Amino acid sequence: MEKQMVQCEDGRxxxxxxxxxxxxxxxxxxxKAGVRLKGKHVAGEAWYSHKTKTWYFLADPDGRHTHLMERLNAQLKEESIRQLQAQLKVLESRHLIEQKKIAEHRAAMQALEAEIDATRDKIVKLEAGAPLxxxxxxxxSRNVKRH
Structure with missing residues (x-):
């Protein structure tokens, strides 16, 4: 039997x-492994990652006292979900702002394109000999008197 420090499902x-x-x-x-949690032995598996050189502990769903780990894991999961939902809300609002900016820029770009086309038409007319x-x-003028 060997002892190792492991990262449990609940983050501890x-x-x-x-x-x-x-x-x-x-x-x-x-x-096969076990950890002590609230004075009880929780059965499960110890996973060693060759990539990160980290030990993880996963409780066996059919093992003894796994309900203790599940409760802590559920609380952690709910908190993580709340944080991610808040982050998603912020990202969605930023996305909406960026979409509005894009719509404004698109309108400005279309106005510029129309002005460019009008200027090109004037150039073509001038080259053809039409008066400006x-x-x-x-x-x-203010100085001119009208009758």
Missing amino acids: RRQARIHGEPKQEGDFRIW ESDRPLEY
Whole structure:
């Protein structure tokens, strides 16, 4: 029997008692193990990651006293879900703001494209020999008297 510090499902680090022969599954080696939680022995498996060199403990759903770990795990999971939902709400509001900005920029871009097309049309008309026309009608000067 060997002892290792493991990362439990509820996010806490505990000392696990590891025993038996390991089996290989992907990048993990897995042993039968148990941890102490609230004075009780919780049965499960110790998983060792070759990639991260980290030990994890997963409670056996059919093992003894796993309900203790499940309650803590459920509380942690609910809190994590609440935090992620709050983060999602912030991201969705930022997404909406960015969509509005895109719509405004799209409208500005279309107005610029229309102005570019109008300017190109004027250039074509001038090259063809048409007189340059003002966009506004002629206005009288203040100094000119009208009858």
